[in-house]
Amino acid sequence: MIKKIVENVKFLMLKKEVQSFINYYIFTIINAGISIFSISYLTKHIVPEDYGMIGIYTSILFFLPSLISFSANGLIAIEIVDLEVDKYLEFRNGYISFLLISFIGSSLISILFCLYFSEFGFVIIMATIMGFIQTLSSIHNTELFQFSKSTRFGLISTGTVLLGFLLTVVFISFFNLNWQYRISALLIAEFVFLIIRFYFLSSIGSSFKFIFDKSQFKYIIYYGAPLMLSVLAGWVLNQSDRYFLLHFFSLKEVGLYAAAAGIASFVVMINSNMIKVIYPLVYKKLSKREGKKFILKLTASYSIVILLISVVFCAGLYFFGHLFLGEKYQSAMPIIYIMCLGQAFFGIYSTTGLVIDYFKMTKLKTILVLLSAILLILLSFLLIPLFGIYGPAVASLLSFLFLSILSFFISLGLFKKHNIT
Structure with missing residues (x-):
């Protein structure tokens, strides 16, 4: 019996997908550790109000x-x-050309917003620049995922996070600069590694030629148009809590939520890397009109694993969280617990959501996320009077639970519709 188990383990370890999975998660743990240490550092060096500005930026x-x-x-x-x-x-050159044009348009819109919301001008401009850099980086990331270059992806992601943290320490501790330089540190790190990605680790930069292809631009817009509403709904699901708090409370509470969300990003990292590992395999199976049992088994297994990880992580925070979270941020602990559990359910949604993505059911996905966003808004207004600053977090948890359940049943319908065996 033991011999058979050992043989099965050896067989799995030789599979490319399993090796990629292990690589991704090793770097995920490293990155999560750096990120949590960064949050610990920030909560001990900046006040919640300043962290609130970082929360608005994110x-x-x-x-x-x-x-x-x-x-x-x-x-x-x-x-x-x-x-x-x-x-x-x-196609890639045409896509990058589209991004350049889109960035110019987004920058003009950002400037107009800066004129109206002058107190948030810095975070608006920096977020716009960072958004463009991250969009370019995602092209290289996607190619790494698709060609199973998990080690290279891990080294790049860890290098980016580590450089951002080191620059943060230099700016804040050595030069006694303010919260704005935390954002600047992250931007510098992302830009440095973008150059490395495009010119040293790939031919994306050297082979790029600007292409104004109207047909391709229309194709991109046609594909993405239904998803734009989904992005807005996704923003409501993941970020609107800050603005509920800003409306009902103050920038201090926004800072507490931003710190809590940063720690809960440990679960987010696990979710995102899980998707990076499995989506090429899921897409290949679906292209052959197979994979139903595989996807259902994957969803069930991942549901158990991510919920268990979230509970264990929260238990660790309960006993040891006071050691790394600044004194002024201790009241954020219950928010962290709720957010971790909510993100676990979002991870469950992400597995079945791949089926919706593959069949390009963008309108359906938009409706699904929009319904969840509407539910979150309604619940937030209902729960804030009952739970105070914890109301938006509880609303998010319930909305993610609703999203995961609904996505599961939609995927079952798509299996049947497309004869997936």
């Missing part, structure tokens, strides 16, 4: 890459599979 940055790319980054993965190499390279 909330703006949440949707800007999707706005600049018109939510069409998913096309990169699809076209890698569907097109010949030469055709794909041509």
Whole structure:
């Protein structure tokens, strides 16, 4: 019996997908550790009100890459599979050209917003620039995922996070600068590694030629248009809590939520890397009209794993969280617990959501996310009077639970509709 188990483990360890999975998660743990240590450092060096400004910045940055790319980054993965190499390279150049034009337009809109919301001018401009850089970086990331270069992806992501943290320490501790230089540190780190990605680790930069292809631009817009509303709904689901708090309370509470969300990003990292590992395999199976049992088994297994990880992580925070979270941020602990559980359910949604993505059911996905966003808004207004600053977090948890359940049943319908075995 033991011998058979050992043989099965050896067999799995030799599989490319399993090796990629392990690589991704090793770097995920490293990145999560750096991120949590960064939050610990920040909560001990800046007040919640300043962290609130960083929270506003991250909330703006949440949707800007999707706005600049018109939510069409998913096309990169699809076209890698569907097109010949030469055709794909041509598509990639056209896509980057589209991003450049979109960034110019987004920058003009950002300037107008700065004139109206002058107190948030710095975070708006920095989020716009960072959004563009992240959008370009995502092209390289997608190619790394598609070609299973997990180690290279891990080294790049860890290098970016580490450089951002080191620059933060230099700016704040050595030069005694303010919260704005935390954002500047992150921007510098992302830009440095973008150059490395495009010119040293790939030919994306050296082979780029500007292409004004109206037909391709229309294709990108047609694909992404239904998803733009989904991006707005996704922003409501993930970021609107800050603005509910800003309306009902103050920038201090926004700072507490931003710190809590940063720690809960440990679960977000696990979710995002899980998707990066499995989506090429899921897409290949669906392209052959198979994979129903695999996807259902994957969803069930991941549901158990991510919920268990979230509970264990929260238990660790309960006993040891006071050691790394600043004294002024201790009241954020219950928010962290709720957010971690909510993100676990979002991860469950992400597995079945791949089925919706593959069949390009963008309108359906938009409706699904929009319904969840509406539910979150209604619940937030109902729960804030009952739970105070914890109300938006509880509303998010319930909305993610609703999203995961509804997505599961929609995927079952798509299996039947497309005869997936």
